Amino acid sequence: MSSSDPVSTVIESNRAPLEAFRTVRLHLGMLPPFQVEELRRRSDPYLGFRDEVEEFQNEFLSGVCTRKCFSSRASDCCNRDGIAVFFADVVVECLYADDERIDLLCRTLEQDRGGFKCAYLGPEGCLWRIKPIVCEMFLCDHAMKSVLDPDPLLRGRWEDLRSRERQYTWPDRPVLFDELEGVFLQAGHESPLMYFHRSPGLLRVKARSMPRS
Numbered sequence: 001m002s003s004s005d006p007v008s009t010v011i012e013s014n015r016a017p018l019e020a021f022r023t024v025r026l027h028l029g030m031l032p033p034f035q036v037e038e039l040r041r042r043s044d045p046y047l048g049f050r051d052e053v054e055e056f057q058n059e060f061l062s063g064v065c066t067r068k069c070f071s072s073r074a075s076d077c078c079n080r081d082g083i084a085v086f087f088a089d090v091v092v093e094c095l096y097a098d099d100e101r102i103d104l105l106c107r108t109l110e111q112d113r114g115g116f117k118c119a120y121l122g123p124e125g126c127l128w129r130i131k132p133i134v135c136e137m138f139l140c141d142h143a144m145k146s147v148l149d150p151d152p153l154l155r156g157r158w159e160d161l162r163s164r165e166r167q168y169t170w171p172d173r174p175v176l177f178d179e180l181e182g183v184f185l186q187a188g189h190e191s192p193l194m195y196f197h198r199s200p201g202l203l204r205v206k207a208r209s210m211p212r213s
Ligand code: SF4
Pocket: 077, 078, 079, 082, 083, 118, 119, 120, 121, 122, 125, 126, 127, 128, 131, 132, 135, 136
């Protein structure tokens, strides 16, 4: 956090993501353009995957979500306690979103005063361009039961997307989310959001996947 921030003005839960946005933006701004392009090139397959998930959500789930939650404003999806942001979510957002959006996200975190709903939930929906992966892959029980359970083919397509998600986020093999954290760690940056290098559970998964000599 910059020294110009009186710590007391940013609520505790927003400090780590705010610091991560600032760190990533600053670091990317200092890299030569070809290195930023290289990070985008490595992330592009993930963006393609996210497009496919979004298409699936738009085609099969947006109707039920709009009816059940958005219109009635009863949504439980975007509550504050339900969200987890990985450092790599922040890196991907900074690689693909424009400066205005990153400014908006930082301002939102600075000005947020807490409450039940997620800080990033604006009047038109999520403020992220590429929302955190945990949010993207979350389906409530109602959506599961009313849309996916009655249609095994559709359910199979969703399960397939879920298993493809693991190719980017489950470190029993080299995965993008771990790799992006590593890039910033090697450059001397640290963040509580670097779960792939800090979470005992994920570290165990990584250790188990190491080839034994
Ligand atoms: S980040 Fe976006 S999608 Fe995730 S809980 Fe917050 S508003 Fe909802």
